[in-house]
Amino acid sequence: GAVVSQHPSWVICKSGTSVKIECRSLDFQATTMFWYRQFPKQSLMLMATSNEGSKATYEQGVEKDKFLINHASLTLSTLTVTSAHPEDSSFYICSASPSGYEQFFGPGTRLTVL
């Protein structure tokens, strides 16, 4: 149980385009979902926290107009990287929590912006 999926697992896009990443909790309802970013050989950095039906809370330094997060249902959250640039190339990981306490991690999405 407690499986979280992400789609796509990897994506390559041109600079200036937008990319949407989906995070789904497959066998539980996630009241809270988290989006993380990880640059090579660095720790995960929390980008934002989203609760179903409400606006996401972004961490300091994360542009909310660039990284659009939608948590429309208890099993799905999406992260859209708008007008992507090469510096947005990173590994994006979501996690989902049924209770706000324990987190279950998705497999991650590797984004490469050319």
Next chain:
Amino acid sequence: KNEVEQSPQNLTAQEGEFITINCSYSVGISALHWLQQHPGGGIVSLFMLSSGKKKHGRLIATINIQEKHSSLHITASHPRDSAVYICAVDDQGAQKLVFGQGTRLTINP
């Protein structure tokens, strides 16, 4: 100083050796997580601890709340255990996970 410190940063051992990875933290926590990240990048949650000790197969995790320290042990290590092991704490004050920098473990056959 980081709120979560792991040691060692890199560890190479021979198959069969007993492995210990340490994690120290400086904030008040509600729980501590041990995560495993394989070269492909996917993260697996190994343990969530708030006290005492947990065991799952060859993996053992312990936590000492008073000393603000946790250890992850791997018995009879195997090359497939090669991965980055990450300690993360639920920071009570910030209400978010704070991650250690990870320990890169390599088990040679």
